[in-house]
Amino acid sequence: MDRLLDPLREEDPLPPSEVDVDRAIRVGRRRLRTRWVGTGVLVAAVALLVPVLGLPGGSGSSVDPATSSQRAAETRDFDPMRRVVTVADVPGIVTDSYTTARRWQRISVRNAGWTGLGSVTVHAPGRQAADPEGGVLRPETGTPTEPVDGRPAYWMSRPSGDLLAWQWTDDAWAFVSYQDVRTEREVDRETARRIALAVRVGDGEPVTVPFTLPRPASYQLVGTTADLRPPGDPYVRTGLLFATEDPADEGRFVDCLAVAVENGERVASQNGVNQTVDGHPAMVDGRKVTLYGVAAGFAVDVWGGTADAAASLAVARSVRLVPTPDDRSTWTTRPLG
Amino acid sequence: MQAALEREYVEYVRAGLDRLRRSAYRLCGDAHHGDDLVQQAITKLYVNWRRARAADNTDAYVQRILVRVYLDERRLRWAGVSLFASAPEVAVEPDHRVDDRATLRAALDRLPRRLSVVLVLRFLFDMSVEDVAGALGCSTGTVKSQTARGLATMRRLLDERPLPITAKEA
Numbered sequence: 001m002d003r004l005l006d007p008l009r010e011e012d013p014l015p016p017s018e019v020d021v022d023r024a025i026r027v028g029r030r031r032l033r034t035r036w037v038g039t040g041v042l043v044a045a046v047a048l049l050v051p052v053l054g055l056p057g058g059s060g061s062s063v064d065p066a067t068s069s070q071r072a073a074e075t076r077d078f079d080p081m082r083r084v085v086t087v088a089d090v091p092g093i094v095t096d097s098y099t100t101a102r103r104w105q106r107i108s109v110r111n112a113g114w115t116g117l118g119s120v121t122v123h124a125p126g127r128q129a130a131d132p133e134g135g136v137l138r139p140e141t142g143t144p145t146e147p148v149d150g151r152p153a154y155w156m157s158r159p160s161g162d163l164l165a166w167q168w169t170d171d172a173w174a175f176v177s178y179q180d181v182r183t184e185r186e187v188d189r190e191t192a193r194r195i196a197l198a199v200r201v202g203d204g205e206p207v208t209v210p211f212t213l214p215r216p217a218s219y220q221l222v223g224t225t226a227d228l229r230p231p232g233d234p235y236v237r238t239g240l241l242f243a244t245e246d247p248a249d250e251g252r253f254v255d256c257l258a259v260a261v262e263n264g265e266r267v268a269s270q271n272g273v274n275q276t277v278d279g280h281p282a283m284v285d286g287r288k289v290t291l292y293g294v295a296a297g298f299a300v301d302v303w304g305g306t307a308d309a310a311a312s313l314a315v316a317r318s319v320r321l322v323p324t325p326d327d328r329s330t331w332t333t334r335p336l337g
Numbered sequence: 338m339q340a341a342l343e344r345e346y347v348e349y350v351r352a353g354l355d356r357l358r359r360s361a362y363r364l365c366g367d368a369h370h371g372d373d374l375v376q377q378a379i380t381k382l383y384v385n386w387r388r389a390r391a392a393d394n395t396d397a398y399v400q401r402i403l404v405r406v407y408l409d410e411r412r413l414r415w416a417g418v419s420l421f422a423s424a425p426e427v428a429v430e431p432d433h434r435v436d437d438r439a440t441l442r443a444a445l446d447r448l449p450r451r452l453s454v455v456l457v458l459r460f461l462f463d464m465s466v467e468d469v470a471g472a473l474g475c476s477t478g479t480v481k482s483q484t485a486r487g488l489a490t491m492r493r494l495l496d497e498r499p500l501p502i503t504a505k506e507a
Contacts, residue, residue, distance in 0.1 A: 004441075004492070005456060005457075014371075015368050019357075019375045028381075031384050032384055
């Protein structure tokens with residue numbers, strides 16, 4: 001038995017517990033009521049990882065080590081400040097969130113009853129779906145199936161569920177996973193296929209956000225995140241993701257810093273307030289900083305990074321909301337001041 | 338959930354909370370972060386309690402949930418799912434042993450998360466290759482190769498900032 005990690009067995013006493021069993025029960029009851037069954041969440045969440053993480057295991061036949069010959073001769077990365085993927089109407093399916101990055105973009109989807117969960121991940125030309133240990137997914141090794149939009153398509157069997165992969169353009173792949181806990185089958189292939197057929201990749205539209213900030217020192221903008229809501233829904237949660245390097249995939253360790261704003265009930269409760277910052281109730285906890293009630297019911301949230309609390313707090317304080325953040329038409333496409 | 342089942346759940350969680358917190362701490366290296374993981378894990382456990390209590394080894398089932406929560410967390414960072422968890426800061430008195438552990442922990446944290454989890458399960462949870470494979474849903478061969486890769490990478494990282502001789506020679 002290797003002893004390298006033995007020093008980590010000598011642990012200090014843990015601080016008082018912050019685990020709240022009653023809260024777990026409350027949230028668990030709510031999930032059961034909405035049939036958001038935990039197993040489905042777990043399975044589906046793992047499935048969502050697969051397109052970019054290529055979790056090892058199972059047959060392993062569709063994961064190969066990355067080699068120079070497998071890398072694309074030409075890459076055409078996405079602009080993280082543009083959303084280039086859309087999912088047209090699929091009966092019973094709604095889009096839930098959008099994540100942009102240079103090498104891939106993703107839309108998470110669900111059904112109206114919250115029992116089905118899936119994702120569409122579109123990789124930029126020349127970029128492969130990466131395995132965290134350096135391998136890549138090779139869709140061509142999967143089982144051929146009917147083309148998607150006239151393009152070659154394959155089913156890939158993965159330990160966490162099947163993926164529908166298709167070559168959306170030359171040297172570029174997209175992946176769909178979709179699982180519904182109500183179905184006996186592990187993956188709802190029919191729905192996954194309907195979703196795939198609805199995917200379009202184009203010039204897209206610019207990402208807009210209701211805030212600006214100076215680029216945090218030593219970080220670069222690598223992506224954006226946003227909850228997607230129907231027109232007229234006032235809820236907003238949207239943010240920017242910074243990192244010290246552009247991660248090859250989301251499983252790779254990089255120093256990330258997330259800056260987001262949110263409104264609605266969740267931030268109205270002002271959980272965890274432990275000080276006042278610039279006149280605003282704030283929760284400052286190590287690398288997590290939340291400034292509540294900044295403007296129009298919005299909170300500013302900074303999380304991650306390797307700097308100390310003061311640095312995170314400085315980033316949070318540097319965020320400026322647009323004058324009317326609840327009016328999306330006033331949001332900016334240039335958040336870095 | 339029926340009241341009797343719920344009582345059973347509460348008793349199980351309260352009885353095993355210290356063990357769960359310690360496991361989470363070993364996974365992530367931070368007590369507050371670990372409590373966040375435990376909070377998520379016991380919520381999932383509540384939803385799946387019927388299945389968990391019927392499992393051959395409920396403790397192993399719960400540990401698997403915890404590991405999955407930890408592995409899935411990287412995605413959450415990207416997806417922008419609520420970052421509004423709160424946890425007060427608690428200072429820890431520094432000493433040399435803590436420095437050593439911090440160095441090891443830092444190296445462990447620089448590994449791809451999957452590799453670090455394999456190492457933690459094998460060498461801090463003392464799980465067999467077969468049990469780790471079961472927990473992660475992969476083959477024993479994968480566990481073995483990832484263990485070897487993880488250790489080799491750890492040693493390479495530690496060469497950049499050496500540990501005390503005792504730890505490296507062991």
